[in-house]
Amino acid sequence: MALILNEEQQMLKESADGFLREVAPVEALRKLRDERNVDGFSRSLWQQMTDMGWPGILIPEEYGGLAFGHVGMGQISEACGRTLTASPLFASAVLGASALALAGSEQQQKELLPKISAGELLLALAVDEGPRYDPLAIAMAAKKNSSGYVLNGAKQFVVDGHSAQTFIVCARTDGAVGTSAGLTLFLVDAAAPGVQVERVIMADSRNSAMLRFNDVVVDRDAILGELHGGFTPLQQVLDIGNAHLAAELLGISLEVFERTVKYLQERKQFGVIIGSFQGLQHRAAHLFSELQQARSVVLRALQGLQENHPDRGRQVSIAKAKVSEVAQLATNEAIQMHGGIGMTDDLDLGFFIKRARVAEQLYGDHRYHLRRFAELSGY
Amino acid sequence: MDTTKTQPLAGSERGGQADTADEFRAQVRQWLASNCPQSMQKPLVDFDDRCWGGRHCVYASDDQRVWLERMAVRGWTAPEWPLEYGGGGLSKEQAKILREEMERIDARPPLSSFGLWMIGPAILKYGSDALKKQHIPPIVRGEIRWCQGYSEPGAGSDLASLQTRAEDRGDHFIVNGQKVWTSYADQADWMFCLVRTAPDVPKHLGISLVLFDMETPGVATRPIKLISGKSPFCETFLDDVRVEKNQVVGEINKGWEIAKYLLTHEREMIGNLGKNTAGAKSLSELAVAAIGVDGGILRDPSLREAVARWEVDMCAYELTAERVVDEARAGQGVGAASSVLKYAGTELNKRRFELLLGIHGLDALAWEGEAFNDGLLASQWLRSKGNSIEGGTSEVQLNVISKRILGLG
Numbered sequence: 001m002a003l004i005l006n007e008e009q010q011m012l013k014e015s016a017d018g019f020l021r022e023v024a025p026v027e028a029l030r031k032l033r034d035e036r037n038v039d040g041f042s043r044s045l046w047q048q049m050t051d052m053g054w055p056g057i058l059i060p061e062e063y064g065g066l067a068f069g070h071v072g073m074g075q076i077s078e079a080c081g082r083t084l085t086a087s088p089l090f091a092s093a094v095l096g097a098s099a100l101a102l103a104g105s106e107q108q109q110k111e112l113l114p115k116i117s118a119g120e121l122l123l124a125l126a127v128d129e130g131p132r133y134d135p136l137a138i139a140m141a142a143k144k145n146s147s148g149y150v151l152n153g154a155k156q157f158v159v160d161g162h163s164a165q166t167f168i169v170c171a172r173t174d175g176a177v178g179t180s181a182g183l184t185l186f187l188v189d190a191a192a193p194g195v196q197v198e199r200v201i202m203a204d205s206r207n208s209a210m211l212r213f214n215d216v217v218v219d220r221d222a223i224l225g226e227l228h229g230g231f232t233p234l235q236q237v238l239d240i241g242n243a244h245l246a247a248e249l250l251g252i253s254l255e256v257f258e259r260t261v262k263y264l265q266e267r268k269q270f271g272v273i274i275g276s277f278q279g280l281q282h283r284a285a286h287l288f289s290e291l292q293q294a295r296s297v298v299l300r301a302l303q304g305l306q307e308n309h310p311d312r313g314r315q316v317s318i319a320k321a322k323v324s325e326v327a328q329l330a331t332n333e334a335i336q337m338h339g340g341i342g343m344t345d346d347l348d349l350g351f352f353i354k355r356a357r358v359a360e361q362l363y364g365d366h367r368y369h370l371r372r373f374a375e376l377s378g379y
Numbered sequence: 380m381d382t383t384k385t386q387p388l389a390g391s392e393r394g395g396q397a398d399t400a401d402e403f404r405a406q407v408r409q410w411l412a413s414n415c416p417q418s419m420q421k422p423l424v425d426f427d428d429r430c431w432g433g434r435h436c437v438y439a440s441d442d443q444r445v446w447l448e449r450m451a452v453r454g455w456t457a458p459e460w461p462l463e464y465g466g467g468g469l470s471k472e473q474a475k476i477l478r479e480e481m482e483r484i485d486a487r488p489p490l491s492s493f494g495l496w497m498i499g500p501a502i503l504k505y506g507s508d509a510l511k512k513q514h515i516p517p518i519v520r521g522e523i524r525w526c527q528g529y530s531e532p533g534a535g536s537d538l539a540s541l542q543t544r545a546e547d548r549g550d551h552f553i554v555n556g557q558k559v560w561t562s563y564a565d566q567a568d569w570m571f572c573l574v575r576t577a578p579d580v581p582k583h584l585g586i587s588l589v590l591f592d593m594e595t596p597g598v599a600t601r602p603i604k605l606i607s608g609k610s611p612f613c614e615t616f617l618d619d620v621r622v623e624k625n626q627v628v629g630e631i632n633k634g635w636e637i638a639k640y641l642l643t644h645e646r647e648m649i650g651n652l653g654k655n656t657a658g659a660k661s662l663s664e665l666a667v668a669a670i671g672v673d674g675g676i677l678r679d680p681s682l683r684e685a686v687a688r689w690e691v692d693m694c695a696y697e698l699t700a701e702r703v704v705d706e707a708r709a710g711q712g713v714g715a716a717s718s719v720l721k722y723a724g725t726e727l728n729k730r731r732f733e734l735l736l737g738i739h740g741l742d743a744l745a746w747e748g749e750a751f752n753d754g755l756l757a758s759q760w761l762r763s764k765g766n767s768i769e770g771g772t773s774e775v776q777l778n779v780i781s782k783r784i785l786g787l788g
Binding site (some may be wrong): 004285288294300377378 | 690692702
């Protein structure tokens with residue numbers, strides 16, 4: 001597949017960019033933060049996104065979606081990076097919808113996908129139990145009883161967990177901690193008895209939740225996919241998640257870079273614009289070169305997912321590893337080149353660097369994905 | 380990508396024209412099958428496997444000579460050049476089919492030359508009809524080998540300050556000066572050379588691109604030894620060399636524009652050095668072979684991460700090179716792509732050799748002895764240091780990016 005966007009994807013990118021800049025720019029996130037908004041996102045923005053069909057972009061048409069694919073959704077993810085737009089799009093329409101589409105039974109898909117597509121149902125994926133991404137370390141137990149399973153344990157850093165109605169929970173039905181066999185995905189109602197949700201506000205002013213499960217009873221048909229076979233679809237869902245996080249990180253990096261170059265063209269010291277100093281020019285040019293390469297790996301990863309390429313896992317790890325490092329460089333350089341003003345909360349740069357680090361750490365930072373790349377490459 | 384799949388010719392209706400592309404592909408495939416010698420259906424392993432042509436060409440084998448002759452007769456050494464000057468006269472789409480069919484059977488390029496890559500395209504773009512008639516056909520046939528007279532002892536990164544003088548003597552110039560870093564000057568037949576034709580104007584406005592035979596009296600060359608050992612580079616001394624006025628490419632004093640056009644080509648060539656030659660082992664395969672694995676994991680965890688980071692960066696670079704081509708075909712893309720690729724590609728190649736030293740340890744630094752391949756790796760490692768200097772230093776590429784793309788300066 002050629003490494004360019006087709007006309008429809010380009011149009012979606014431009015309209016998403018324009019829409020988000022107008023309706024949900026960084027100031028919107030600042031406002032949500034400052035007023036300690038209960039949802040952590042704007043319900044009316046979510047309605048507008050729903051009106052445009054965004055929650056259904058990855059959902060098949062038969063279930064009310066647009067089936068537009070990952071390259072298209074990736075353009076929205078990138079645009080959301082540029083504006084730091086908070087919404088349930090990632091948790092529900094990317095992770096949740098993909099988990100159902102990959103592992104759900106026909107019945108589950110028929111029941112839930114149209115609701116996700118319509119923006120009515122918000123899902124959240126509960127994987128990690130510690131601060132550093134490690135799906136094999138899942139210890140949360142799901143014990144069989146007469147009618148189904150009983151869940152006990154805790155999940156951490158569940159993206160948008162406090163606003164979701166339904167959780168997709170990965171728990172251990174078999175096998176030892178540290179192994180992939182014996183993991184099972186469950187659909188759990190957030191209001192089910194024994195479920196405790198505690199909102200954790202993160203540095204990026206986005207939401208994450210701590211979930212506690214005390215003897216939570218679910219039916220057998222709450223299993224998503226195969227019993228003991230949850231790891232494979234989970235990996236695929238997280239590959240999808242990581243590709244869209246990489247697209248978001250690309251958007252963040254491009255935005256802070258463009259703002260920084262603009263500042264270099266305006267800011268005067270010693271009687272000249274600071275962009276005339278070669279010491280800064282070369283750092284900016286190096287960053288430009290890195291950004292070009294980040295763009296290429298993100299597009300290839302999205303294309304790989306879209307066409308179900310056999311190497312897509314590796315392509316995603318390449319993208320997450322590369323873009324995470326580029327985003328670190330871009331955000332760090334942005335603050336340094338802006339000087340003192342870059343450290344102030346009045347300027348938006350702080351929002352970008354905070355979101356960049358959270359997005360990097362989610363589902364594996366660059367070191368994790370370099371190791372995974374090596375493993376998948378046979379060393 | 381499935382390169383055997385047939386694609387309709389661009390810009391044409393589906394149907395009828397697609398058959399033409401199909402037919403062309405079938406013809407090419409058949410012709411290659413009966414004309415490309417078996418020994419030429421093997422990936423190039425090193426520089427010496429290439430055929431450079433020229434008056435003094437020593438062919439590595441009869442097959443190499445035959446392969447060049449057969450391709451040259453069809454003009455397929457320069458597939459897209461016009462028929463009237465001996466080129467293949469193929470459309471972009473047909474040339475792509477030829478390329479794909481050659482790649483399919485690992486056919487070696489029949490000819491590698493600065494004529495094909497650099498001065499040929501420049502003459503076709505800027506030269507007079509007489510120059511085209513004189514120089515293009517021998518380039519296509521591989522009869523004349525060219526070298527590039529650009530850098531001077533006092534004009535490296537600041538190439539436009541070159542001092543080699545061309546004095547106007549009516550119908551000819553008399554050229555005096557010295558060129559340096561002239562690749563293969565000692566084996567080349569003709570030189571394309573930047574000279575100063577107007578001394579009293581701003582430096583960019585007094586430069587011309589001239590062509591002359593290396594056998595002209597007053598031309599002398601001397602090879603340069605590098606830290607890596609022997610090299611193709613030479614110093615070239617020009618002492619009262621007579622150059623006919625009809626051997627100026629484009630207009631007199633307007634050579635800088637052509638020079639810049641050629642530098643872009645050179646950048647692209649050098650930037651591609653980091654790419655693995657087909658069939659060569661990847662960095663991680665070399666690391667596994669030298670260091671070994673434990674439970675499937677490279678024994679040195681710190682080297683493992685460094686190798687993985689390099690391979691990831693290399694993927695990003697290769698995908699970017701691919702994207703630049705795709706964007707150009709679609710009429711999109713940012714400028715200065717060649718500067719980005721030159722900068723990124725050469726820095727990657729240097730990193731690769733530093734990692735190879737880490738992988739092979741002191742084996743990589745043995746300088747003599749058959750067991751150590753006569754110091755080949757050490758020599759390649761040292762040679763790679765020049766990649767980010769030749770063809771415009773990394774710093775010059777960064778200047779180009781910051782001025783032309785970022786508007787800083």
